[in-house]
């Protein structure tokens with residue numbers, strides 16, 4: 143069924159690949175939660191509570207994993223917000239995606255928007271390239287927003303986030319993010 147954005151308050155899950163308190167990537171998630179609240183309800187998944195993936199447990203899932211998978215299954219779309227660790231995605235994020243990829247493969251055909259922030263120069267490009275490969279793997283197979291013009295690679299975070307409130311405040315970045323989120327909404331509506 144097709145919906146128009148204004149008549150459909152989308153249910154979006156954000157998976158954030160950083161557990162640290164002052165995380166820029168978590169700050170980006172909160173910025174998006176607030177900025178797009180009239181278009182979508184963004185819930186930030188609790189991936190800290192997920193145990194390490196264990197194939198012996200995948201038919202007898204820990205409750206936290208069941209709840210996480212259920213939230214993905216019922217979402218209209220997923221935003222994956224990744225830091226870059228050693229030129230890839232953090233282990234906690236890979237762990238979450240590994241749980242999602244097995245048995246009931248709840249990410250298949252789910253619209254996905256990858257984004258990421260780093261204080262460094264290259265805006266998590268290496269992490270996001272890996273992330274896109276993982277998202278395309280047979281067990282995950284998200285319907286990932288095309289990278290053409292849509293790569294949200296936020297660099298120099300220290301200059302772009304408000305140190306006190308912890309929100310993304312750089313106008314050019316916010317304006318670009320608005321455009322990409324509109325295309326993500328279109329992807330969900332297709």
Ligand SMILES: Cc1cc2nc3c(=O)[nH]c(=O)nc-3n(C[C@H](O)[C@H](O)[C@H](O)COP(=O)(O)O)c2cc1C
Pocket residue numbers: 160161162164165166167168225226227228229230259260261262263264265266
């Ligand atoms: C284990 C580790 C590896 C890192 N590797 C990279 C890297 O490859 N590229 C990069 O731009 N930053 C790297 N960084 C710096 C992170 O971008 C920075 O710590 C960032 O703030 C992490 O995201 P967060 O603020 O959401 O926690 C690394 C940091 C850690 C802790």
